[in-house]
Amino acid sequence: MSQSPKKLTAGRPTPTIEDYLAILYIMERDGEEVVAARLAESLEVAPPTVTMTLRRMERDGWIAVDPKRGIHLTKAGCDAASSVIRRHMLTEWMLARMLKVPWSSVHAEADQIEHSISDEIEASMRTNLDDPQLCPHGNPLPGYEYIAANWIPLTEVAPGDQMIIRRIHETAEDDHELLQFLEANGMVPGAQAEVTDVLPFNRTMSLKVGKKKVTLGFPTTKYIFVEKKT
Numbered sequence: 710m711s712q713s714p715k716k717l718t719a720g721r722p723t724p725t726i727e728d729y730l731a732i733l734y735i736m737e738r739d740g741e742e743v744v745a746a747r748l749a750e751s752l753e754v755a756p757p758t759v760t761m762t763l764r765r766m767e768r769d770g771w772i773a774v775d776p777k778r779g780i781h782l783t784k785a786g787c788d789a790a791s792s793v794i795r796r797h798m799l800t801e802w803m804l805a806r807m808l809k810v811p812w813s814s815v816h817a818e819a820d821q822i823e824h825s826i827s828d829e830i831e832a833s834m835r836t837n838l839d840d841p842q843l844c845p846h847g848n849p850l851p852g853y854e855y856i857a858a859n860w861i862p863l864t865e866v867a868p869g870d871q872m873i874i875r876r877i878h879e880t881a882e883d884d885h886e887l888l889q890f891l892e893a894n895g896m897v898p899g900a901q902a903e904v905t906d907v908l909p910f911n912r913t914m915s916l917k918v919g920k921k922k923v924t925l926g927f928p929t930t931k932y933i934f935v936e937k938k939t
Contacts, residue, residue, distance in 0.1 A: 721789065722771060724824040725762070726789075727790075730771060730786055731790055733748075733782055733786070734790035734851070735794075735880075737782060738854060748763075763780065771786035791852070796823045796826045799831060799841070800815075800819035800823055801816060802844070815845055848876055848879050857875070857876055860875045860876055860936055861935060862930065864930050866914075867904065868907055872936060872937045873938065874899065874902055877898070878931075894918060901918070902917065903917045905917055905922070912927040
């Protein structure tokens with residue numbers, strides 16, 4: 710008799726808690742202060758809901774709250790967050806490589822699948838996908854953050870600088886229209902680019918990507934990380 714999905718994922722947080730844990734992990738990794746309002750915006754829920762969920766997570770040992778560090782993941786919370794992020798990113802690769810799902814769509818599709826993947830399937834995916842260190846958008850899997858340590862956001866690049874696009878930050882992955890725009894204009898990890906203009910008065914940056922000229926607003930450029938050519 711086959712096992713039910715619930716049995717295969719026994720001992721894990723609920724999907725809702727896993728979503729919270731993943732966002733908390735990314736915020737801690739990036740050195741951001743964990744603020745309930747930011748969580749509410751990211752998760753598209755009301756602030757009181759976030760407050761109630763955080764209290765439940767503290768009760769269950771996923772997070773801790775102290776005056777100096779504020780809200781932070783416990784060891785159990787960090788392990789659970791790493792697991793769901795890894796499952797999400799491996800699913801993105803599976804969708805991209807095996808099912809040829811467009812680069813701009815794999816994130817949203819993986820969101821629907823990640824919570825039901827068992828530890829055994831995760832291990833098999835890692836083996837069959839050659840144990841990737843980065844997701845299709847260039848974000849590091851847990852444990853490989855050092856790879857992206859020297860990549861800088863486009864906000865730190867000047868006109869005339871040449872670079873390789875390396876990463877689209879996880880926050881931007883939730884904007885499907887933005888990912889479609891970037892994909893259509895070749896602004897994906899590995900692409901060569903050159904900054905042609907930075908216009909503070911209208912908060913835009915223009916780049917040459919291949920033969921295309923691409924213009925981005927400043928709010929977008931902070932989510933695109935590059936490696937400058939020397």
